[in-house]
Amino acid sequence: MFQTPKYAAPPRRRTTTSTAAATGTLEPAAAPRSVARSGRLWPLLGPAFVTAVAYVDPGNFATNIAAGSAYGYLLVWVVVVSNVMAMLIQYLSAKAGVATGMSLPALCREHLPRRVVRGLWGQAELVAIATDLAEVVGGALALKLLFDLPLLVGGTITAVVAFALLGLKGHGHRHFESVIVGLLAVILVGFVYDVAISGVDSMAVLDGTLPRFAGAESVMLAAGMLGATVMPHAIYLHSGLTSERGRPATEDERRTVMRSQRVDVVVAMGIAGLMNLSLLLVAAAALSGQGIDTIEGAHAGLGDSLGRGAALLFALGLLASGFASSSVGTLAGQVVMDGFIRRRIPVVLRRLVTLAPALVILALGVDPTAALVGSQVVLSFGIPFALVPLVWFTARRDVMGSLVNRRVTTAAGIAVAAAIIALNAVLLVQLAT
Numbered sequence: 001m002f003q004t005p006k007y008a009a010p011p012r013r014r015t016t017t018s019t020a021a022a023t024g025t026l027e028p029a030a031a032p033r034s035v036a037r038s039g040r041l042w043p044l045l046g047p048a049f050v051t052a053v054a055y056v057d058p059g060n061f062a063t064n065i066a067a068g069s070a071y072g073y074l075l076v077w078v079v080v081v082s083n084v085m086a087m088l089i090q091y092l093s094a095k096a097g098v099a100t101g102m103s104l105p106a107l108c109r110e111h112l113p114r115r116v117v118r119g120l121w122g123q124a125e126l127v128a129i130a131t132d133l134a135e136v137v138g139g140a141l142a143l144k145l146l147f148d149l150p151l152l153v154g155g156t157i158t159a160v161v162a163f164a165l166l167g168l169k170g171h172g173h174r175h176f177e178s179v180i181v182g183l184l185a186v187i188l189v190g191f192v193y194d195v196a197i198s199g200v201d202s203m204a205v206l207d208g209t210l211p212r213f214a215g216a217e218s219v220m221l222a223a224g225m226l227g228a229t230v231m232p233h234a235i236y237l238h239s240g241l242t243s244e245r246g247r248p249a250t251e252d253e254r255r256t257v258m259r260s261q262r263v264d265v266v267v268a269m270g271i272a273g274l275m276n277l278s279l280l281l282v283a284a285a286a287l288s289g290q291g292i293d294t295i296e297g298a299h300a301g302l303g304d305s306l307g308r309g310a311a312l313l314f315a316l317g318l319l320a321s322g323f324a325s326s327s328v329g330t331l332a333g334q335v336v337m338d339g340f341i342r343r344r345i346p347v348v349l350r351r352l353v354t355l356a357p358a359l360v361i362l363a364l365g366v367d368p369t370a371a372l373v374g375s376q377v378v379l380s381f382g383i384p385f386a387l388v389p390l391v392w393f394t395a396r397r398d399v400m401g402s403l404v405n406r407r408v409t410t411a412a413g414i415a416v417a418a419a420i421i422a423l424n425a426v427l428l429v430q431l432a433t
Contacts, residue, residue, distance in 0.1 A: 046177040047241035048261070048268035050328055051090055053180060054131075054234035055083075055272035056187055057325040058138020059379075061295055061318055062372050063228040064276055067221050068283025069292040069301070073201070076208030078222045079280055082229040083273030085416045087265055089387065092394045092405070092413060093235045094261040097242030098254070099394075099403035104239040104386065105339025107393050121340035123385050124236065128333040129354050130378035131233050135162070135329050136358040137368050137375075138295075139322025145299050145315040151362045159355050162326035166347060169331070173241075183324040188271060190313030191278035197306055198285040205281065220430045223423040228376055229276065230420055232386035233332035239390075240335035254403060286310075294369040330354065380424035387417040 067075045096104055105124065109117050139158030140151045149157070168176040213219050242261065248254040283298065286305040292298050295318065303311035330351055337343055337350070361371050391413040397404040405413065 046173065046264065047094060047238055047245075048090060048264040049181050049184065050177055050241060050331075051093075051234040051238040052184065052268040052272040053321075053324045053328045054231040054237075055086055055229055055269065056184070056275045056321055057135055057228075057231070058141070058295070058318060058321055059134050059228040059372055059376050060276055061138065061279060061298075061321065062293075062369060063221070063225045063376075064279035065283045065287070065295070065298040066293045067225055068280040068285075069287040069290050069298070070221065071214060071218055072284045072288045073204040073208035073281070074212070074214055074218065075222055075225065076205055076277065076280060077211045078225050079273065079277045080209060081211070082226050083269060083276070085226075085420065086230055086272070087269045088409075088412060088416055089230060089235060089390070090238050090269060091262065091265045092390055092409075093238035094242045094265060095258065095403055096390065096394055096400070097239035098245075098248065098257050098261060099400045101243050101247040102239075103243050103335050103339040104236050104390055104393070105336050106243075107239075107339075107399065108389055109340055109342070111393070111399070112389075117340055120385055120389075121336065123382055124232070124336045124340065125333075126378055127232050127382035128329065128336060129357050130375040130382075131231070131329040131332070132326065132354040133358040133361065134372055134375040134379075135322050135326035136355065137322075137362065137371050138318055139326060140362060141295050141368050142315050142319035142322055145296065146312075146319065151368060152359065155359055155362045158322050158326055159351065159359075161323050162330060163348070163351055165323065165327040166330060166351075173244075180324050180328070183320040184271065184275075186320040187275055187317040188278075190317040191275050191282070193313055194282045194302070194306065194310045195278045195285075197310060198282050200281045200285045204284070220426065223426040223430070224376065226420060226423050228379075230383060230387075231379055232382040233329055233336070233379075235386040235390055236335050236339070237328065237332035240332075240339065251402065258403065282306075282310075295372075296369075377428060380428055383424055384417070384421045387420065391417055 064079070067078070093104060096102075096107065100107060102110065105121070108120055112120070136155045136158050137151075139161075140149075140154030143149045143154030143157060144151055165176065165179055168179060213222065248257050282302070283292070287298065287301045290297075290301055292301055299311050299314055302314050330347070333350055333354055334344070334347065337345070362368075391410065393399050394413070395405045395410040
């Protein structure tokens, strides 16, 4: 296992942020020094693919379908810009975990006043509940579309499957990551097929990369797309996943590990961006002008425009998204609790706490699309509380050592954080009026 680098100041308190420990299992570090010395990247990849699930969750389905059906290819640039921002954010989160051996919540606990930490933990728990709400509702909707199951039954099934996926963590992180990658592949295959048969206008796609709007409503929708893309729980989780893999002790090892994380983030976020773009393109090509703003409406519209096969693959992609993102959301909740307050509870109890509000909402018959939109409001509220500390910590040499941000990286992080916070403020104002 990596040794603590000489440049790092000793923590004030003993810190444990391993997500394996948080889920009640113990496993060896996934990036032993022999791997880092050898320069092999493959064994070090994986965390970004797990967090990439947050970027193709059911909330993204709703916003991208709405954007494509209402404005065609106009907001293609929003998907592209959002994805570039996501790459930077997740890279900074991964780097924080590698440099410090701690998750972002644990860094907050080590460096911020206790009262502030408790407040951050409280809002992070609300984010975890909102995350679970979106994922469970998405899975329930998919099961209703596929098998006409009641939403409450579908939500329960989604929760059980997500819990089973988390159980794979006990057999090593590779098993869990492999299943998550497999579910991402299901989503990607379905989207690529739908794009292939939908008759996408390539020239219109290129034209859509030019930043512009078409009135106030398009501005609001762009803010919603961004709000559904950058998720605070993904920022917390990514730092936790990289921190549990050990800390490099030499400069060569640090370069190897960070090179692997750059590759991991670019590839994983690139795939997630391709999925989001595919959703928008399919909606623009097959549903443009219909003003569809519900997932059920999108499913029906795709069936009418492209055939039952396209609608089936859309529903299967939504189901895979619900299953994968729900398990990842629960894992993020464990990182949050363990990091902020150094407390662990059995994963079953953790699952029940965050799951209960989602099942209650489904049992009350609340419109699922409205529930998804409401969850995005809570997630938007949580973004500044994750982004600002992330940029601040990664810019501090006393925290990051030789992996501290360059000035241009910090400037870019500040600009991205400011843009995301501003656009999400616009979204909150829109939804409140």
